[in-house]
Amino acid sequence: MSVHPDCGDIARRILRRRDQLGLSEGMLAHRAAMSPAYLRQLLCSGPEFDPPGFVRIAAVLGMAWPELLSGNRPDAPPGQTDTGRRGQLLRLTEPQCWELLGTRGVGRVGLPGSSAPVVLPVNYVVDDRTIAYRTAPGGAAAPADGSPVSFEVDRIDEHRSAGWSVLILGQAHPVDTSDEEQHLAALPGATPWAGGARPLWVRVRPAAVTGRRIDTG
Incomplete structure (x- = not known):
C-alpha cells in the first residue's frame, strides 16, 4: 500500500477544518458515507489509498481538491481568502x-x-x-x-x-x-x-x- 508523502499535512488540514465547522469524527464520517474506523484509516494512508473517499471528505468540509492536498486555494487572489469552487454533497x-x-x-x-x-x-x-x-x-x-x-x-x-x-x-x-x-x-x-x-x-x-x-x- 502506497502512502502519500504529505498525508500527515493533509490529515492536519482535515482535522483543522473539521474543528472549524464544529464536526465530530462521527459526524464527518457519517456525512462522507464511511465508518469512523475507515476515516481514521484514510487519514493515516493518504489520498492514494482511496481518492473518492477523500473527495467525499473534501465535499463535506467545503474544500476544493487542491486546497485539501496542498492547502492552496487556486482561485484566491494574493492576500485574500477566497475559497474558490466548493463541492456540494447530494444524496x-x-x-x-x-x-x-x-x-x-x-x-x-x-x-x-x-x-x-x-x-x-x-x-x-x-x-x-x-x-x-x-x-x-x-x-x-x-x-x-x-x-x-x-x-x-x-x-x-x-x-x-x-x-x-x-x-x-x-x-x-x-x-x-x-x-x-x-x-x-x-x-x-x-x-x-x-x-x-x-x-x-x-x-x-x-x-x-x-x-x-x-x-x-
Whole structure:
C-alpha cells in the first residue's frame, strides 16, 4: 500500500477544518458515507489509498481538491481568502444508485483483514439487485461465506471536483452451484480479471445501498 508523502499535512488540514465547522469524527464520517474506523484509516494512508473517499471528505468540509492536498486555494487572489469552487454533497436514492451502477463495471470490494480492511478492485456484474464478481479461489478477494463486505463504485472527473459514489454494505456469498455459475457467466461483461481452471463467483447481497453525488455547481 502506497502512502502519500504529505498525508500527515493533509490529515492536519482535515482535522483543522473539521474543528472549524464544529464536526465530530462521527459526524464527518457519517456525512462522507464511511465508518469512523475507515476515516481514521484514510487519514493515516493518504489520498492514494482511496481518492473518492477523500473527495467525499473534501465535499463535506467545503474544500476544493487542491486546497485539501496542498492547502492552496487556486482561485484566491494574493492576500485574500477566497475559497474558490466548493463541492456540494447530494444524496442519491437507491434507484438512482442502481442506475449509476449499470449492469457491469469496475468497483472496489472491501473485506475484513487481519489488521485493517482489505480493499481490492474487481470487475463486476449486476444481477437482480445484487453484485457479483469472479476471482481466483483462495485469493484475497475470495471471502468466507457470510463475510461482511462493502462494495464501492465511483466516477470522478479528472480534476476530482465533481462525480458520484455508490456504497453497498452487505454480506458476501461464494456461489456453489453450477447452474448459478453458468447464469452469471452468461451475463454481458462477465469476463473476469482473475482466472484459473474454475474461477470462483462471489455474490454480494446488499443490506444497505447509499450514494452521494458531488456537485460544484
